[in-house]
Amino acid sequence: MKVALREIETTVARALIRHGAAEWVAAEVASAVAEAEGLGNRICGLYYLESYCQQLRSGRVRGDAEPDVTRPRPGSVVADARFGFAQPAFARALPQAVEAARDCGVASLAVAHAHTCTSLGFFTARIARQGMIALGFTNATPVVAPPGGRTRVIGTNPISFAVPDGQGGVAMLFDQSTTAVALGKVTMAKAAGEAIPEGWAVDAEGRPTADADAALAGSLLSVGGYKGWGFGLMAELLAAGMTGSRAGPDIGPLKAVEGAPHDIGDYYLLIDPALSGAFHDRFSRVAGMVAQDEGARIPGAGRAAADPAELDPAAWAQAVRLADG
């Protein structure tokens, strides 16, 4: 079924407000949910709404937190979400972070003590639309063991990169986990009774496994072995270390109704392409080469949310119930 983005947004906002979110907080979160659905990124869309509502009620996420935005140094902006959602904290801090990048050439935006940000690309795209190159890092519940190990240390820890097109749009964007696959792929294999390929996961003893059940009791593997492990650790240390939020091993299950706040950090670097007179030229050169190969592409080129969005009818029905009872 198809629903207009505007209707998704107002419905989601109504659901969040009904469960205790402040109006402006609900609007920021609802805009992220609607964009995710428009992009077909269901796992970061309506799929999270029920847990948001339940956690607003239980107090696991604070729906009325006023983010605390500071700029401790000229190129460094910190947005303390104070156990509220990531989206409103980011929105409050973005103008200062863009100004800092313009002033200094490069700037960091550390979102601290926040609820899961779901789609990191939502944030890097917003930075790119302001004309800045963006790198983003976050961490998550531990499900990944080190190469050669069996202890779950870090999460699927995504890294995102977005490039402005010089005209208020996004020329390139990736937002990718540092694991071989997302946990959902293993869950789906289990549901389908299928084996999983080598390289996806290990069992609880750290042995390679093709069995989805054993994988779910064990750990995911990093993409490309030690390379993905390095990238995942980089995301971990920037997201947790540079924001003072929880380290991966200490993050609880994201959708549990009760428990301590997520207390997750998101870390962004903003780079002003205007520092180099050549940035857009070099981008065009590379994009032109890629365009020579039919089927090859620049990640995220032409990325645009469909409106109306094609929704999972069950997820939409649930959203309407959460909004209107």
Next chain:
Amino acid sequence: MKVALREIETTVARALIRHGAAEWVAAEVASAVAEAEGLGNRICGLYYLESYCQQLRSGRVRGDAEPDVTRPRPGSVVADARFGFAQPAFARALPQAVEAARDCGVASLAVAHAHTCTSLGFFTARIARQGMIALGFTNATPVVAPPGGRTRVIGTNPISFAVPDGQGGVAMLFDQSTTAVALGKVTMAKAAGEAIPEGWAVDAEGRPTADADAALAGSLLSVGGYKGWGFGLMAELLAAGMTGSRAGPDIGPLKAVEGAPHDIGDYYLLIDPALSGAFHDRFSRVAGMVAQDEGARIPGAGRAAADPAELDPAAWAQAVRLADG
């Protein structure tokens, strides 16, 4: 055979000076070569010395270039290598870049128009030893096709990340290509008459191949498919775009005696961990979890150059010849 790092350094410097490098330039490059050998990273060590000497003679690298260091914004330092080596340009700019990171919380160091930097980790380690977290990016001769394509667009484009230990040392460091394997692995398979595993390369038509000859006529593949492709493009755009140096498709073979200067860019981000009171604590938390698994490790932990270094006797004999005729 074992040779003391100090002897490697003075011999390499003598060879470079004999072929036209200024004394201080030779000292900087020689220190990088000796460190690479001490770390067992032969491909970035003496293996490059002959081409350095030949290219000094041919003028493909300028041995007396005076790097031009500027700070166009408070958080942005640019070192124009002016077609000289990367190491002296970096060395001249590092103090200002560290100062910029301390002032602004985060800073960029763009090394422009340089000869190949060989080991990116040599540079990020130096930043970390100054107490700053370092990200490094560079590009190289095109050998990688996009997923689904067959045109060589980008190089093995490495990314490096280094973490200071708070005591003048390096707590973690990775320096990894964004391809499934380095080109050398394919060359070695060819020499041994062995097949190569799926996922390493495609032939000239973009078809997966197990044949090393076909792979060498074709392209390498990115690690983890589109994920490594995204990371490789990120390195490309930061290294070329933010320095105004050549885009990957326009970089010639690195060791050819004659030709245009490499004109390669290296791009570094420096982050002051002191901005967060929690950085070293979160690092310890994660490192402690990793230490639970025998065989698992933090990349680059305990990294130290062996002294004396174990050398390839042929490479050392050649270095001595280049130095002393």
